[in-house]
Amino acid sequence: MSWDFVVDVQLLLQFHFMQNALAAGTLVALLAGAAGYFVVLRGQSFIAHMLSQVGFPGAAAAVLVHTSPIVGLLAFCGIAAGGIGLAGPRLGAGSRAESAAVGSILAFSLGLGLLFFRLYAGSAQGIYNFLFGTILGITDRDVQLTFAVAAVALAALAFIARPLIFASIDPDVAEARGVPVRAVAIAFLLVLALSVAITVQIVGTLLIFSLLVAPSAVATQLTARPAVAIALSVGISLAVTWLGLAIAYFTDVPVGFVVTTLAFIPYLVLRVARAR
Amino acid sequence: MEPAVQLDRAAVKIGGRTIWSDATLAIDGQEFVAILGPNGAGKSTLLKALLGVVPLSAGMARVFGQSVRRGNDAVGYLPQRRRFDADLRIRAVDLVRMGVDGDHWGVPLPGARSRAIDKHVRETIELVGAERYSDRPIGELSGGEQQRVLIAQALVSGARMLMLDEPLDSLDLSNQQAISELIRRICREQGVTVLLVAHDVNPILPFIDRVVYVAGGHVLCGRPDEVIRTEILTKLYGAPVEVLRTSDGRIVVIGQSEAVSYHGDH
Numbered sequence: 001m002s003w004d005f006v007v008d009v010q011l012l013l014q015f016h017f018m019q020n021a022l023a024a025g026t027l028v029a030l031l032a033g034a035a036g037y038f039v040v041l042r043g044q045s046f047i048a049h050m051l052s053q054v055g056f057p058g059a060a061a062a063v064l065v066h067t068s069p070i071v072g073l074l075a076f077c078g079i080a081a082g083g084i085g086l087a088g089p090r091l092g093a094g095s096r097a098e099s100a101a102v103g104s105i106l107a108f109s110l111g112l113g114l115l116f117f118r119l120y121a122g123s124a125q126g127i128y129n130f131l132f133g134t135i136l137g138i139t140d141r142d143v144q145l146t147f148a149v150a151a152v153a154l155a156a157l158a159f160i161a162r163p164l165i166f167a168s169i170d171p172d173v174a175e176a177r178g179v180p181v182r183a184v185a186i187a188f189l190l191v192l193a194l195s196v197a198i199t200v201q202i203v204g205t206l207l208i209f210s211l212l213v214a215p216s217a218v219a220t221q222l223t224a225r226p227a228v229a230i231a232l233s234v235g236i237s238l239a240v241t242w243l244g245l246a247i248a249y250f251t252d253v254p255v256g257f258v259v260t261t262l263a264f265i266p267y268l269v270l271r272v273a274r275a276r
Numbered sequence: 277m278e279p280a281v282q283l284d285r286a287a288v289k290i291g292g293r294t295i296w297s298d299a300t301l302a303i304d305g306q307e308f309v310a311i312l313g314p315n316g317a318g319k320s321t322l323l324k325a326l327l328g329v330v331p332l333s334a335g336m337a338r339v340f341g342q343s344v345r346r347g348n349d350a351v352g353y354l355p356q357r358r359r360f361d362a363d364l365r366i367r368a369v370d371l372v373r374m375g376v377d378g379d380h381w382g383v384p385l386p387g388a389r390s391r392a393i394d395k396h397v398r399e400t401i402e403l404v405g406a407e408r409y410s411d412r413p414i415g416e417l418s419g420g421e422q423q424r425v426l427i428a429q430a431l432v433s434g435a436r437m438l439m440l441d442e443p444l445d446s447l448d449l450s451n452q453q454a455i456s457e458l459i460r461r462i463c464r465e466q467g468v469t470v471l472l473v474a475h476d477v478n479p480i481l482p483f484i485d486r487v488v489y490v491a492g493g494h495v496l497c498g499r500p501d502e503v504i505r506t507e508i509l510t511k512l513y514g515a516p517v518e519v520l521r522t523s524d525g526r527i528v529v530i531g532q533s534e535a536v537s538y539h540g541d542h
Contacts, residue, residue: 173375
């Protein structure tokens with residue numbers, strides 16, 4: 001690595017795996033940044049985390065049957081989101097029984113993932129990558145699939161954006177105004193499932209918040225305009241991903257650590273500045 | 277002229293339980309109507325039935341001569357609520373604009389139409405006197421300020437009727453008075469019919485044209501001095517109720533089940 005920007009970019013792009021990581025990362029950052037705004041607005045961080053954990057055995061199962069992990073992630077996250085959506089208003093009510101049930105399911109799903117990886121007789125590295133992210137191993141097909149998923153999810157998100165914001169902050173009035181509140185909530189859960197599934201490729205199951213929550217948490221602190229906040233969130237998400245992948249490439253520090261740190265710094269700076 | 281609100285032998289059941297039944301009434305346009313009654317009698321349900329959110333189990337309901345339906349631009353709604361969370365980072369002006377296009381699919385395109393909506397939103401905010409804080413996040417506003425913003429949101433779709441569920445609840449006395457006067461002014465100057473649910477009639481007593489009283493599974497409609505009377509309410513509740521008038525003109529209803537249902541309890 002040198003201090004010449006152009007040379008550095010050439011170095012960054014000289015290997016095919018890195019081109020793929022940057023392409024997938026860019027798509028992930030676009031979707032996670034945009035979807036993250038709604039996650040923060042709706043207070044659904046917990047559901048996002050739950051989806052990512054349910055995705056873990058999905059990825060493991062896909063590896064077991066020799067397909068790409070993203071396929072398993074999409075299937076498991078999608079089914080989980082559908083289930084949460086149909087369970088509907090009963091979930092999220094925050095009752096003790098529910099939080100106990102959700103906690104048990106999460107523990108079981110991580111355990112299941114562990115079993116699948118063991119059955120595959122794969123290395124510990126495989127598990128590690130899915131828990132904490134990696135810049136290696138994203139294939140051309142993964143990039144294509146990520147592109148398709150991101151395109152569909154972003155289009156769906158743009159389509160439901162206004163009714164979703166309305167239903168999120170003012171469900172009674174939204175319903176009276178004719179917004180199909182329940183359908184919009186389920187549609188968003190499915191978009192969230194797609195976002196989580198492709199985000200796990202870069203930062204892993206356990207660090208999902210670094211791209212899905214942290215950028216929009218900062219953005220909403222900086223502005224109360226929805227459109228500006230979404231744009232800012234996407235911008236921060238892109239910057240964090242590109243920088244994170246580059247630093248991980250040049251230094252060999254794990255990408256999960258770099259991305260989480262880069263996402264955390266602006267949040268910390270903002271909180272300290274606000275506290276003074 | 278067609279009545280603004282018309283109920284004919286209407287009934288509502290929720291979860292198999294009849295909330296009220298055999299409700300027949302007609303309310304003229306541009307009237308200021310208070311919907312009164314004890315807690316749990318179905319006052320909010322009456323508004324929701326007129327909004328098309330809660331279906332009737334019998335009879336019919338019309339608003340401006342048409343069957344009730346959700347998404348009617350002629351009707352603005354302000355639900356009973358707690359306040360917005362203090363950390364909700366959405367500007368008041370964005371909330372008002374949702375009254376115009378919050379139910380529209382897709383992304384708004386900048387252009388003449390969008391600018392026209394913006395202008396109309398600003399005018400409505402000025403009408404309710406909220407322009408000073410309309411660019412601040414809604415969660416940071418006081419209860420009275422939030423209520424003005426929400427009234428603007430309810431009006432902004434071009435509503436000719438406002439349905440307000442306990443808009444004075446959780447406001448201090450001076451704000452109760454200011455909001456009541458604002459609603460009266462909108463009613464008179466804009467020709468907007470107002471249906472206002474209240475558990476205390478006194479703050480709005482000087483302003484109202486008509487009372488809809490919901491109690492004991494029945495709905496009764498009439499002028500305030502016709503309805504809020506000992507013998508009428510006793511019959512409606514199906515239990516002894518006494519209406520007292522204090523020397524300063526306030527009304528207190530003393531019921532059997534609820535010790536004091538109308539009282540200046542703020």
